[in-house]
Amino acid sequence: MEPGAGLARTPNGRGAVSDGTNVERELIRRLKRGDGAAAAGLVTSYGEALLRYLTAIVGNRSDAEDAFQETWVRVIDRIASFDDGLPFGPWLFRVARNQAFDLLRRRRLRTWLGGSRDDDTPGPEPSACDRHPEELMARQLAGRLLQTMNATQRELLALRFAAGLSYEEIAAVCRVPIGTIKSRLHRALDTLATANRRLERRTT
Amino acid sequence: MNDCHEAQRELRAALLDGRQAAAGTIGHLASCLACQDYRHGLDALHNLAATEPLLTSEVRRRTLARITEHLARRRGAGVAIAVPLAAFSVTLSLLLPLWLLFHTLHPAVGSRLLAAAGAAALIGLAGLASGVWWLLETRSNEDAATASWR
Numbered sequence: 001m002e003p004g005a006g007l008a009r010t011p012n013g014r015g016a017v018s019d020g021t022n023v024e025r026e027l028i029r030r031l032k033r034g035d036g037a038a039a040a041g042l043v044t045s046y047g048e049a050l051l052r053y054l055t056a057i058v059g060n061r062s063d064a065e066d067a068f069q070e071t072w073v074r075v076i077d078r079i080a081s082f083d084d085g086l087p088f089g090p091w092l093f094r095v096a097r098n099q100a101f102d103l104l105r106r107r108r109l110r111t112w113l114g115g116s117r118d119d120d121t122p123g124p125e126p127s128a129c130d131r132h133p134e135e136l137m138a139r140q141l142a143g144r145l146l147q148t149m150n151a152t153q154r155e156l157l158a159l160r161f162a163a164g165l166s167y168e169e170i171a172a173v174c175r176v177p178i179g180t181i182k183s184r185l186h187r188a189l190d191t192l193a194t195a196n197r198r199l200e201r202r203t204t
Numbered sequence: 205m206n207d208c209h210e211a212q213r214e215l216r217a218a219l220l221d222g223r224q225a226a227a228g229t230i231g232h233l234a235s236c237l238a239c240q241d242y243r244h245g246l247d248a249l250h251n252l253a254a255t256e257p258l259l260t261s262e263v264r265r266r267t268l269a270r271i272t273e274h275l276a277r278r279r280g281a282g283v284a285i286a287v288p289l290a291a292f293s294v295t296l297s298l299l300l301p302l303w304l305l306f307h308t309l310h311p312a313v314g315s316r317l318l319a320a321a322g323a324a325a326l327i328g329l330a331g332l333a334s335g336v337w338w339l340l341e342t343r344s345n346e347d348a349a350t351a352s353w354r
Contacts, residue, residue, distance in 0.1 A: 034275055034278070034279065036268075036271055036272050036275045039268070039271045039275075040268055040271075043259075043264060043267055043268065043271075044264075047259040047263075047264065047267070048257055048258060048259040051258045051259050051263070052258055055258060061258070064258075065263055065266075068263070068267060069266065069267050069270045072267055072270070072271050073270065073271070073274045076271065076274055076275060076278070077278075142248045142249065145248050157249065160220065161249050182220075185216075185220055186213070186216050186217075186220075189216040189219065189220070189246060189249075190212070190216065192245065192246065192248065192249065193212075193242050193243075193245030193246045194245065195245075196244075196245035196246070196247075196248045197241055197242070197244070197245040200244075200245075
């Protein structure tokens, strides 16, 4: 795993073209004119990183896919107000972040009102692609650990390790200075390591 | 204890930067069970970036279908608003001057028919004059533009 790659690199097939290339600018211009094919290009570029981020935040794949679709719908609604001079990635992740946190708020409300307690769902759900049970169990463990952390820490780890964003991009998404991002990431990793050891001791 | 603190900080930094931990830290790990345990605790993060892609062709297809549907709905809503609005604007921009001219001319000429014809003729003339002015203006701009090429 190589975090810090930003979206321009594709560790494990994540991310792709980005960082304000001419191709991306053209896609955004076309999307502003209502060209759906341009959205396909952007989904290809950012989809994998975005979906990994959302899955890590909301904790299961089904909700993450809903949030993913809603993110793109919101992007279409708001693309007219997007400033072409700014990088698209952080803006997109901010839209996704709002969708994810809306979903978590709705879920908490449902739980509070006595509905299903699906916020206890541990980690990503298996899918047709989860052919390797070990990988699935490992990912479920990672998801369960993330769910034990607070929202800020979970989000930072998701942006860095699931989406593969650079410090600068994370700072732009969270609107926080880079130094703060680094120190919060260190604290989040410390919490995660402690939680993982505690979990392992409990299971052994 | 201080060594452990330093080693764990280095383990986190290495993980964040996607690099190997420093040789000193690796040496410390060989003899420190607490730090080995700590490193093992960080391993869970590797699983977040599992190799298998999440954006399957099915997810992509569903997302693009949702986008297309949303764009179509937006276009439909745009037409539903834009057409009546355009019709209203055109009607207003033609009828209001006509009505004003008619009520200005009618007391002077005394006949409703003549006032209506006069108002229509004046609006027609005004439209013609603006058309001619626009053509002349466009032409002079084009001349100025082509002159600057020479």
